[in-house]
Amino acid sequence: MTRRSVVMGCGGYLPDNIVTNDTLAQRIATSDEWIVQRTGIKSRHVAAEGQTTSDLALNAAKAALAHAGIAADELDLIIVATTTPDNTFPATAARVQAKLGLTHGFAFDVQAVCSGFIYALAVADNFIRLGQATTALVIGAETFSRLLDWNDRTTCVLFGDGAGAVVLRGVASEGKPDERGILSTHLHSDGRHYDKLYADGGPGSTGTTGHIRMEGKEVFRHAVQCLSDVVDEVLLANHLAPEAIDWLVPHQANQRIIDGTAKKLHLPPERVVMTVDRHANTSAASIPLALATAVADGRIKQGQMILLDAMGGGFTWGAALVRW
Numbered sequence: 218m219t220r221r222s223v224v225m226g227c228g229g230y231l232p233d234n235i236v237t238n239d240t241l242a243q244r245i246a247t248s249d250e251w252i253v254q255r256t257g258i259k260s261r262h263v264a265a266e267g268q269t270t271s272d273l274a275l276n277a278a279k280a281a282l283a284h285a286g287i288a289a290d291e292l293d294l295i296i297v298a299t300t301t302p303d304n305t306f307p308a309t310a311a312r313v314q315a316k317l318g319l320t321h322g323f324a325f326d327v328q329a330v331c332s333g334f335i336y337a338l339a340v341a342d343n344f345i346r347l348g349q350a351t352t353a354l355v356i357g358a359e360t361f362s363r364l365l366d367w368n369d370r371t372t373c374v375l376f377g378d379g380a381g382a383v384v385l386r387g388v389a390s391e392g393k394p395d396e397r398g399i400l401s402t403h404l405h406s407d408g409r410h411y412d413k414l415y416a417d418g419g420p421g422s423t424g425t426t427g428h429i430r431m432e433g434k435e436v437f438r439h440a441v442q443c444l445s446d447v448v449d450e451v452l453l454a455n456h457l458a459p460e461a462i463d464w465l466v467p468h469q470a471n472q473r474i475i476d477g478t479a480k481k482l483h484l485p486p487e488r489v490v491m492t493v494d495r496h497a498n499t500s501a502a503s504i505p506l507a508l509a510t511a512v513a514d515g516r517i518k519q520g521q522m523i524l525l526d527a528m529g530g531g532f533t534w535g536a537a538l539v540r541w
Contacts, residue, residue, distance in 0.1 A: 226384045232268060269303045358379075462482055
């Protein structure tokens with residue numbers, strides 16, 4: 218008998234501190250109009266001093282578990298997708314495990330920058346399908362503000378902090394087309410573009426504290442093409458036409474990129490979950506945050522077909538198709 222990973226619940230968490238475009242305009246040469254026109258971003262949340270990635274992750278985890286109606290001690294796998302771990306090591310997931318009071322199962326981090334949640338979801342799904350885990354907590358959490366050069370208007374306006382999480386549970390599958398669960402995941406990377414979006418230091422072999430550096434036009438160009446390609450891949454793998462997709466829940470990086478993917482699917486704006494205006498780019502946290510928002514307000518309903526996609530530094534990109 219085969220197994221399928223079903224999303225049992227989701228949740229999100231955002232720090233209390235909201236930084237608007239007008240606030241940034243008081244510090245650097247920018248304006249609300251300039252930022253909104255180019256990105257769609259109006260505000261972002263920034264973690265408080267002393268507030269760590271694991272703090273954000275824990276709050277999102279508790280919200281997801283409550284939504285799923287599942288106790289923490291039922292988990293046997295925790296994966297945290299993050300580019301901004303609490304420490305170089307151990308994994309932030311291990312800290313979340315401890316804060317949840319768990320001493321069983323296994324926990325580790327995944328690092329694929331903005332594609333991190335898709336990567337982590339794929340890894341958890343594979344563990345469940347193979348019978349090596351039954352109930353998994355997948356978290357995307359970032360304190361990306363700690364990587365920003367607040368004098369660089371090309372990057373500091375783009376990012377924010379937050380966390381989102383989903384709870385997966387393995388169930389028996391009879392192979393019926395209307396079964397709930399993760400239908401497929403698709404992962405890619407191309408390291409030739411490593412230097413087009415990166416942090417110029419940080420934990421690891423450089424021994425320096427780094428900031429985000431980005432070739433914006435190149436990232437945009439590759440994002441449009443890579444996401445278009447992976448959408449085609451998802452549809453082909455599942456023998457679906459674009460109109461079968463009920464909701465697009467994309468990585469929230471830039472409204473123009475999101476609009477381009479929606480156009481590829483012939484999806485009207487009202488079937489695209491958009492939170493980039495309020496949250497900015499929260500990297501690995503953006504997709505689960507957007508999911509939690511759309512589930513909480515009733516837009517996403519059980520049985521609907523949901524397409525998730527993302528691209529990040531590396532370059533990495535990927536997508537997942539889920540029947541909710």
